[in-house]
Amino acid sequence: MSMTPRQKARVSQGIQIGVFALAILLVVFLANWPLIIDSFFRFDKIGGMFPAVILTGLKNTLFYTLTSFAFGLVLGLVLALMKTASFAPYRWLATAYIEFFRGIPAILVLLAFGLGMPLAFGTTWPQWVNVTVALGLSSAAYIAETLRAGLQAVPKGQMEAARSLGMPHWRAMVTIVIPQAFKIVLPPLTNEFILLTKDTSLAYILGMMITQYELTSFGRNGITEYGAGMTPLIVAGALYLVVTLPLSFLARWFEKRSAQVSRPQRAKKLTATTTKEA
């Protein structure tokens, strides 16, 4: 009894769906639903979280993300330029930095700054500065690698043409190469931003004042406060998605658009033929 390829494909698809269905059924039947609902979905009890979780929590999450991203972007650009520089010591320094900060968890950098700096230098700058600098230092390493790839993706002839018109190296970089590189790295840079949004949750470890709470701190705090079990964490998670999902769509849109921009002539021809057919 031999099967045709089509039958074989159907059988294997059927088996896959069966396994998934079985797994879901097992979870549905074996789980203790009353307890799960009582621990995770008591939305009736957490009215007290609002509006602070949005006005303070979401606001602080966005604030920490934006400041550390801005810091990371500037430092990352400097590192990317160093990494593509012709002066070898610049390249070594940038490589050392990138390998170091990519190799250690962001949470250690955060602890080093939040707890270490006051001890070492007696400084008492505001907590958000610690978060910005620590997460910025850490994300700069990733951003630098992304930007370096973008800079190297700009054809060499662009720099040569700019230099042949009398532009100094820095001017050619600023006016010709970097704008093109940014267009190329917009999608991966958006992903970097999303990662950073989630990494701001690490700030809870510094034990901050309530006005400095970001979403995760609000969630954790809510566990003991409302008697609604883990429901506050669900709220925090949903609010992260409110930020990150639109960004994901934005990244995909950038990606699609840049794919079109790089082949304008073909894109035009395609639309021309489609309209003819239609």
Add this chain to the structure above:
Amino acid sequence: MTQSVRQAAAAGVRISDLRKSYGDNEVLKGIDLEVSPGEVVCLIGPSGSGKSTLLRCINLLEQPNGGAIEVGGYAVTDPDVDVDQMRTKVGMVFQQFNLFPHLTVLGNCTVAQTKVLKRAKAEAERTALSELEAVGLGHLAHRYPGELSGGQQQRVAIARALAMNPSLMLFDEPTSALDPETVGDVLAIMRKLAQAGMTMVVVTHEMGFAKEVADKVVFMDGGVVVEQGVAAEVIGNPQQARTKDFLRRVLDPNHVVVEED
């Protein structure tokens, strides 16, 4: 035809004992070349002969390892020379056009004028438009390079270089990347530029153009100048065996040469 030629005095080039190596590979083995102001010189030769490298040394896109270059009495190879200042006087046109894809055609032709020469925006646009008109592309000023054909892009590249009012123009195989039917447009513009008195150094495989337009043709092979002289002489009546062999291959592509080694 163009403002630039009227405004800037054509400059000559003097190259002596120019050497360039990449690692152990010596690409230019002591080149001597003189280009008088207003003269058109075509560099011809097989690929790998060093003609593009020679051209790129003139505006220091390649750093020579030895020898001297003077452009308009300006010692280009002097370590203290202001390279960027020198390059504003030396226009360059590339095989791959190298237009800036994120700027419009007009933006391509004004960016260096405003950022380097510090011209006012209105003046820069006026100059750019008159150069674009001269290459027949004034109507495309607000398009992006990606929307143009190869031949149009190369004409924009020429206008971009001329908008800087250079005293010398370098062309690095300007028609090699073009579709055959657009080659003529670009050559016509170069011919007009030559007639207007621009000093031009052109790396090319277009023997017809070289014969008709060039005052002097330089044949290079293996990093040395094998033969140079009046265009009609070098192309019509070459003296050296290597020149003869090269021209036979180029002018008659169907001619099959049996390699002896």
